[in-house]
Amino acid sequence: MDLSVTGAFIYFTIPVFGGIPITQTTVSSFLVAVGLIVLSLVIGRKLKKRPDGWQVLVEKGVGMLYDMVEQTMGKHNLRWAPLIGTVFLSSLCGSLIGLTGFLRSSTADLSCVMVWALAVSAICWYNGIKYNGFFGWLKGFTKPIAVMTPMNVISEIAQPVSMAFRHFGNVAGGGVITGILYLALSMLSAKILGLIAKSGVAVAIMLLALGIALLLYRKLKHSKRKLTLILGVLSAVLGLFGLLEVTGVLKGVPVLSFGIPALLSCYFDLFSGFVQAYVFTLLTMVYIGNSCPEPEQGAQE
Numbered sequence: 001m002d003l004s005v006t007g008a009f010i011y012f013t014i015p016v017f018g019g020i021p022i023t024q025t026t027v028s029s030f031l032v033a034v035g036l037i038v039l040s041l042v043i044g045r046k047l048k049k050r051p052d053g054w055q056v057l058v059e060k061g062v063g064m065l066y067d068m069v070e071q072t073m074g075k076h077n078l079r080w081a082p083l084i085g086t087v088f089l090s091s092l093c094g095s096l097i098g099l100t101g102f103l104r105s106s107t108a109d110l111s112c113v114m115v116w117a118l119a120v121s122a123i124c125w126y127n128g129i130k131y132n133g134f135f136g137w138l139k140g141f142t143k144p145i146a147v148m149t150p151m152n153v154i155s156e157i158a159q160p161v162s163m164a165f166r167h168f169g170n171v172a173g174g175g176v177i178t179g180i181l182y183l184a185l186s187m188l189s190a191k192i193l194g195l196i197a198k199s200g201v202a203v204a205i206m207l208l209a210l211g212i213a214l215l216l217y218r219k220l221k222h223s224k225r226k227l228t229l230i231l232g233v234l235s236a237v238l239g240l241f242g243l244l245e246v247t248g249v250l251k252g253v254p255v256l257s258f259g260i261p262a263l264l265s266c267y268f269d270l271f272s273g274f275v276q277a278y279v280f281t282l283l284t285m286v287y288i289g290n291s292c293p294e295p296e297q298g299a300q301e
Helices: 025-043 054-073 075-100 110-132 134-142 146-199 199-219 226-247 258-289 295-300
Strands: 010-014 020-023
Touching: 010 199, 020 025, 025 075, 025 110, 025 146, 054 075, 054 258, 075 110, 075 146, 075 258, 110 146, 110 258, 146 199, 146 226, 146 258, 199 226
Parallel strands: none
Antiparallel strands: 010 020
16 A cells, blocks of 8 residues: 555656656556456456356356346346446456555546546436436425425535545554554664663563563463563564664664554455455445436336
């Protein structure tokens, strides 16, 4: 995950139409799109009548996608399944690409998810005009009474805004939290290890010995007290890294910032990324499904 909270970095600007900036988000989105296209071509290159390996997993995933679309949008809207699958994979991969460490999550940029949300709204507006006619679509803004017209217009505007901000806020917020924690742990590491280093080698050796003694005591006595384990591990870690700090092996390295930010990154990038992709996809299905009624319902309306 990109730890920067200052926004996407601009790599260079294409000198046309007043300048087109190529940002981290642009590169990440492009790589995700190319990766998905290449992956689909590779997987679909040699399909077998009796699937095995990756083909089994892919066919299972496609089957689940079509089942979900049918249950949420209706059987008559199965034609939207490829779009729904594309939205889900683009969102999920756009969040996971931040795990590379040198690429920024494209979903951490509001402009990216806002384009997706506006595209969904445009599809809904197109379907409304297609099924009801232009004036029939406009008449929908006056229901249930003419006084509600401003509220209906605001509701249409709020739909893409809420979709985009929900997705962006969760992904970008995770990056901000992880970045702040990483900075705090780095400062704490410099402070504690600096104090140990100033106290000399003897203090570092004493902490290391104390930690080892506590761990051995817990093992020999078959103790299950978590406090002994925590104190033993903490003392041994501080003593070891303090000793390395004194000798200059790890001088200036923020060792205490290792691990915890990575665990948070796993949550925000993996779990939260999957959840946000699913929620955005589900909202896409609901909105488009509502704008595409069954043929008989459309005829009656």
